[in-house]
Amino acid sequence: MDSHQTDSQTLEIRQQFPALRQKVRGRDLVYLDSAATTLKPQSVIDRISKFYSLETANVHRGAHYLSDAATDEFEKSREAIRIFLNASSIEEVIFTRGTTESINLVAESYGSFLNAGDEIVLTEMEHHSNMVAWQVLAQKKNCTVKYIAVLPNGEIDEASIESTITSKTKLVAFSGCSNILGTLTPIKKIVSKARSVGAVTLLDAAQYVSQKKVDVQALGVDFLAFSSHKLFGPFGFGVLYGRKELLDKMPPYQSGGSMIHAVDFEGTTFNHLPFKFEAGTPHVEGAIGTLESLRFLQQYNISALFEHEQRLMKIAVDELKQIPEVRLIGEAREKAAIVSFVMEGVHHADLGQILDQQGVAIRVGHHCTQPLLKKLGITGTARASISIYNNENDISQFIDGVKKAKRMLL
Ligand SMILES: Cc1ncc(COP(=O)(O)O)c(C=O)c1O
Structure with a gap:
């Protein structure tokens, strides 16, 4: 694979992950919890x-x-x-x-x-x-x-x-x-x-x-x-x-x-x-x-995979920044495609639940970093972590879910 991951390459990667073929809560699974664990390709299974x-x-x-x-x-x-x-x-x-x-x-x-x-x-x-x-x-x-x-x-x-x-x-x-x-x-x-x-x-x-x-x-x-x-x-x-x-x-x-x-x-x-x-x-x-x-x-060029995830992260971050109640946690210049955020007035657990109802899997909570959260003055975040099998559609379903959570909870 060359240095740029095309949509057809993303599709080819997605097809190797059987978990992505299932529906969760009646919706196509959007898996954005790869920092917790990645899905497994068919060859490994x-x-x-x-x-x-x-x-x-x-x-x-x-x-x-x-x-x-x-x-x-x-x-x-x-x-x-x-x-x-x-x-x-x-x-x-x-x-x-x-x-x-x-x-x-x-x-x-x-x-x-x-x-x-x-x-x-x-x-x-x-x-x-x-x-x-x-x-x-x-x-x-x-x-x-x-x-x-x-x-x-x-x-x-x-x-x-x-x-x-x-x-x-x-x-x-x-x-x-x-x-x-x-x-x-x-x-x-x-x-x-x-x-x-x-x-x-x-x-x-x-x-x-x-x-x-x-x-x-x-x-x-x-x-x-x-x-x-x-x-x-x-x-x-x-x-x-x-x-x-x-x-x-x-x-x-x-x-x-x-x-x-x-x-x-x-x-x-x-x-x-x-x-x-x-x-x-x-x-x-x-x-x-x-x-x-x-x-x-x-089979892949790791820097192309990294760039693919970075591109999706940028889309997610730009969209989240449009929501005034959302505050991003962690905006280092050099970072992996891990998007942590809080929504003012909304508990992260409720946010996670509403996203889950839309078939969007993210992680919420302290992420085993309690001392850091204490320093930042928060008790937890919602975290979407992006991997090589995610695509733009995943990001837009995630953003739709966040907007829906805002409508329902605020
Ligand atoms: C940065 C970091 N260190 C350590 C761990 C612990 O890994 P494991 O539970 O696989 O031993 C994790 C798991 O999330 C992690 O993200």
Whole structure:
């Protein structure tokens, strides 16, 4: 696909998502909740179904054909993810349950190296998933959590990067793309400042992976976390990328089968990377489904997909700005197609319900960013998040729904 996504290409993409063929509440489904989870293409659904129908076997331990075949596919997925992230080795690709578990793994394992008085730096726009684990660690270790400020327009305050990251900072964990504001953060600036004080970095790429080409080596991050379900893949599967040098030093996160080298009554020696961090039977179909979702994505030019979403966002934003009661939340210059807003005098839950009655799926609430909302002086937003399968018709049904909600509720 070239750099511009045409209407026929959008149609071709839409046709690969069976969920879009259904009616919801008697209307064609308009799915604008892709930041929560993306819909799944037929190829991913078929791949997982085929695995369960014909190929079911456990990996890494069988002495039979199906187990060998499942292991091959499972490890093929690791190599595909390595290429997707441009990690230098498959040892750096740890399979987890998702972004949340990846972050917990680092907090628990790398966190064991932190000492009293050390500082952990986050940003004010973090998802709870990238906040609570660090607060728990800080409490356990007597460390302090500090926050890089967010400006009223939703951008990161760059002066705050400079003042918040100091010689006391040992770890900086931040999102590449905010799930509520859509803001694309200045990753390289944050990484460069963190490096200048010798702190390690963790990039929460839960939203970022569907927006931009990821290259962990070019970005210079030490850890990166993402979930397959936000990238057209299955639920319950995700990845932690970690630099080998750090992962080698870190203690295991969970213990059990697979993560061991040898077990004796007296003690245990641990497996090499990446298996040291993969205790127990893994999410085999998660890995295999993710391999298929990466194959699906590879058909397209990611920057063309991004531009398509940006064009639809612009239409939505221009329309919303015509409604005087609507206030947009998050207007960073560089942002993903995530449109958060409040309507004065209307509770976001009522707005969501009225849109739902029109077959329009959005998300309403705090979006797991309660501290940011408190700072902004609001309790929640309505959020429409746009993906590669959305089209102009989706946006106009969404806008019609918002106008109808205004008529009914104000
Ligand atoms: C920015 C961000 N970080 C972390 C998460 C947590 O992802 P998961 O629930 O898949 O672990 C999300 C999910 O919405 C997110 O948007």
